Amino acid sequence: MIPLSFIIVDDRELDCFIAEKLIEKADKNSLVKCFYEANSCLEYIKNNEVSTETIILLDIMMPVMTGFDFLEVFERLEWEKKKWYKIVPITTSLNKSEIQRISTYPSVLKVLQKPYSVDALKHIIELATS
Known part of the structure; x- marks a missing residue:
């Protein structure tokens, strides 16, 4: 079995x-x-070929480029570049409209609230690999 990959963006x-x-x-x-x-x-995604399921844990509130900005650019990438990735936005926000908005992106698997647990990650792994 090919191991699952994670990218943390925080x-x-x-x-x-x-x-x-x-x-x-x-x-x-x-x-x-x-x-x-x-x-x-x-830049890593654009310049590297991957061939394994990869979960991106994406912090929403970051300086320079937010998680929303990242998703806007990511969604415009060609299918061959993004097909291996599942994005899991991470947020401390309790703003329901923000969480609902981030959930509408096609590449988003599920939104996680900080702090999250090992069990929450196990659930994400199950969703990504099923």
């Missing part, structure tokens, strides 16, 4: 570290890559 190093540890507990075989800026992640 401007806070501590949040990236915590996410990595939770992913390790949810699926110890997963490969993890971290980006502190959404632009860097988009």
Whole structure:
């Protein structure tokens, strides 16, 4: 079985570290890559070929390029570039209209509220691989 990959996009190093540890507990075989800026992640996606299911944990509120901005650009990529990716926006917001808006993007699998748990990640893995 090919291991699942995760990309964490979060401007806070501590949040990236915590996410990595939770992913390790949810699926110890997963490969993890971290980006502190959404632009860097988009460049990685545009310039690298992947052939494994990849879950992007995307912080919504980041400086320079927000999660919404990232999704706008991502959705315009060619199918061959984005077909392996499932995006899971991460938010601390309780704003229902914001959560509903982010859920409308075709590449979004599910929105997670911070702080999230190992069980929540296991559920995301099940959704992404079923």
